[in-house]
Amino acid sequence: MIDIFIPSYKRADNCKTLKYFVKIGWMVQNLHVVIDDQAEDYDEYKKLTDKVGANLHVLSLEESRRRFDYVHRPSESRRSAGQMRNLFYDVAERLGIEFFVMQDDDTNGYEIKRRGKYHRVANYYDIESTFNGVKEFMNRQRIGLFGISQTGDFIGGHNDKLLRHKVMNTTFIDRRFLYMGERGAPDDDTSQFVNVMNEGLFTGSLGDGLVLKQTTSATAKGGLTDLYNEVKLLNKALVCPIQFPSAIRATRQVKNGGRLHHEITRKYLSPMLIKTKKRSNIAWDTYPEDYPFTLESKMKLKE
Numbered sequence: 386m387i388d389i390f391i392p393s394y395k396r397a398d399n400c401k402t403l404k405y406f407v408k409i410g411w412m413v414q415n416l417h418v419v420i421d422d423q424a425e426d427y428d429e430y431k432k433l434t435d436k437v438g439a440n441l442h443v444l445s446l447e448e449s450r451r452r453f454d455y456v457h458r459p460s461e462s463r464r465s466a467g468q469m470r471n472l473f474y475d476v477a478e479r480l481g482i483e484f485f486v487m488q489d490d491d492t493n494g495y496e497i498k499r500r501g502k503y504h505r506v507a508n509y510y511d512i513e514s515t516f517n518g519v520k521e522f523m524n525r526q527r528i529g530l531f532g533i534s535q536t537g538d539f540i541g542g543h544n545d546k547l548l549r550h551k552v553m554n555t556t557f558i559d560r561r562f563l564y565m566g567e568r569g570a571p572d573d574d575t576s577q578f579v580n581v582m583n584e585g586l587f588t589g590s591l592g593d594g595l596v597l598k599q600t601t602s603a604t605a606k607g608g609l610t611d612l613y614n615e616v617k618l619l620n621k622a623l624v625c626p627i628q629f630p631s632a633i634r635a636t637r638q639v640k641n642g643g644r645l646h647h648e649i650t651r652k653y654l655s656p657m658l659i660k661t662k663k664r665s666n667i668a669w670d671t672y673p674e675d676y677p678f679t680l681e682s683k684m685k686l687k688e
Contacts, residue, residue, distance in 0.1 A: 387516050388415045388482050392469045393490040397429035401600075402492040403439060409509045413438040418490075419476070421446035421469060444472045454680065456569035456576070456624050467573025471565040471681075478560065484520055487556040494598045501539045507595055515595040519557050527668040529562030529678055530581055532590035535597040549590040550651055552578040555597050562669040564679040569624035572647070579625055579633065579649065581678055585656040587667040622647055629654060 389411070391402045406416055416439040420430055423446045434441040446464070453468035470487055477485055495507035515533070523531055532552035553574040569576040581588045622635040622645045632654035637643045669676045 386412045386415045386513075387520060388417060388477070388480075388485040390417045390419060390470075390473045390477075390485055390487050391490050392419050392466050392473075392487070393430070394420065394424065394464070394466075395426065396490050397426045397433055400430075400433060400490050402488050402490045403433070403437065405492055405494060407437045407439070409512065411509075414440070416440065417442055417476075419444060419469060419473065421449065421464075442476055444469060444476070448472065452565070452681065453570075454568040456627055457620055459570055465570030465573055467567035467570060467576070470573075471567050474558075474560055474564050483560050484524075485558055485560070486516065487558060489554055491600045492554075492597065493600065495533075495595055496536070496598055498536075498539070498593060498596045500545065500593065511595055515591070516557075519591070523557060523559050526587075527559075527562065527670050528587060529559050529669050529676065530566070530578065530586075530588045531557045532578075532588075533595055533597055534590045534592060535599040537599040538590075538596075547592045549592045550578075550582070550588075550649075551575070552581075552588055552590055554599070560677075562676045562678060564677040565681045566678055568680045569628070571621045572624040575625055575647065576628065577680075579629060579654060580680060582651070582655045583629065583632075584675065584678060586669050586675065586678060619645060621645075625649070 389402075389406060391400065393400050393403075400418065403416060403418055407413060416437075418430060418434055418439060419442045420427065422443050424430070424443075427443065430441055433439075446469075449468040449472055450463050453465070453471060455463075455465075459465075466489070473485070473487065477483070495512055497504045497507050497511060519531055519533070522528070530552055533555040534549055535554050538549060538551070556574070563581075566577040566581065567573040568580070578588055619635075625633045625647045626635050632651070633647050633649050635645060636648045638646045669678065
């Protein structure tokens with residue numbers, strides 16, 4: 386069964402993701418809750434994970450800060466989900482886990498959509514079979530990063546494409562091809578997939594079928610609410626344009642109440658790869674120098 390890593394902060398009393406996967410019957414030994422070593426509610430998290438038999442990992446907040454590129458100004462607390470998620474790779478390596486899922490701590494379910502229309506609530510079989518299918522696809526095609534769409538992706542209507550050019554929230558990782566790929570706070574997950582695309586590597590999300598039921602993360606109690614309140618949405622909107630000013634700009638989403646957000650023009654972001662019979666445009670290991678993809682200094686990896 387696929388391992389699921391859940392970064393959590395100030396939600397020991399309401400870690401929805403852990404509760405959800407335990408409820409549907411996911412094997413608890415494959416569930417990993419991760420907190421930082423400066424969290425004040427360690428005892429509560431320990432009681433929560435001990436109660437259900439899940440794993441609890443405590444990682445160094447100072448190490449996450451030292452190894453993270455905030456891109457723009459960091460929050461006063463210098464915290465972000467991305468800087469902690471970057472440390473999951475070392476935990477997975479120690480545990481001998483090559484393939485895993487990263488999932489935010491506010492998941493309360495999935496649903497089945499066809500052509501953008503709701504059909505029903507997803508069950509255990511839907512989730513397990515889709516997760517395993519994504520794993521097989523990534524393994525066969527040698528892809529390091531892939532995802533599942535969320536309900537918010539359908540704002541403004543649907544399209545008939547099977548692939549969406551974004552990866553967030555339900556994120557599949559093959560550790561052979563990806564290492565510490567996030568930067569910027571907030572919008573660290575978007576930074577990851579646009580940087581991957583900018584290097585000419587294939588990634589994306591399923592455009593139909595199993596869909597994550599999205600929650601309002603910027604106003605929910607606990608989690609990253611404090612971070613959003615510290616840096617405001619302007620910072621979130623600027624993280625990616627600062628990195629790729631020719632391909633991404635900050636703008637207002639008309640169909641989302643005028644919320645300030647980033648807008649990606651993908652044709653200016655991804656290099657146009659030449660298709661030949663001698664190489665794959667999908668496999669990340671086509672050229673040894675291309676993998677593992679990382680936003681850490683590549684020189685450090687060679688030491």
